């Protein structure tokens with residue numbers, strides 16, 4: 001058996017464990033759990049959030065990559081029939097096998113938070129909502145407004161598919177070991193109906209990536225290999241502005257046009 005107190009935090013797994021009971025309670029309260037919810041916790045670690053969540057729901061699946069922590073959790077909580085512990089990588093997790101209306105929660109490993117969010121978006125159809133602790137700076141990017149420095153690829157891809165709410169900040173002292181930066185809690189709720197009609201997800205990704213590839217340049221420049229200046233104007237968008245000044249609806253217009261161009265060229 002592995003003693004949880006002897007477990008050395010592993011940097012490569014982004015391990016910063018919550019140890020402040022008031023903070024842990026506050027996070028679990030804000031999830032607003034109902035008994036019949038099916039919760040998936042990513043990165044349960046030593047179970048700080050897990051134990052409180054288990055007091056409130058009938059079904060909890062946890063996904064942990066670190067085998068030693070899986071062993072700690074199994075010793076501590078393995079007898080609880082409501083809990084299923086998966087030793088797995090959340091980045092390759094197939095959420096559809098868990099069913100529908102899933103509530104995903106976690107104090108996410110910061111080193112993989114962006115790819116993990118993109119991965120989870122591919123499963124949005126079976127997700128009711130997600131409540132995550134992330135680096136504050138990442139939450140600011142997710143919730144950014146057009147025209148700000150934080151507004152970028154992460155903003156567009158998440159706000160197109162989800163309602164996003166930044167809830168509160170958590171200081172480094174709530175963790176052991178303490179991270180160097182502040183953390184924040186964000187709620188992401190996938191939209192039942194998309195904000196704007198999009199013909200093709202891949203085209204949106206391509207446009208957003210190209211538009212933000214060089215933030216200081218105008219979209220006339222960053223998009224020139226894929227959409228002409230004349231076409232950008234035709235869509236009612238000024239070619240001389242930068243990506244950070246486009247609304248999400250503009251990105252969707254550009255993506256739909258780009259998709260049409262691809263179809264026409266077949």
Ligand code: SAM
Pocket residue numbers: 013014015016017018019042043044045046047048049063064065066069088089090091106107108109110112
């Ligand atoms: N939930 C615990 C807490 O709040 O104290 C631990 C949070 S710690 C920031 C992140 C956790 O995610 C660690 O337990 C780490 O081992 C786990 N983790 C890291 N990468 C992972 C991955 N790819 N898939 C699943 N779990 C992962």
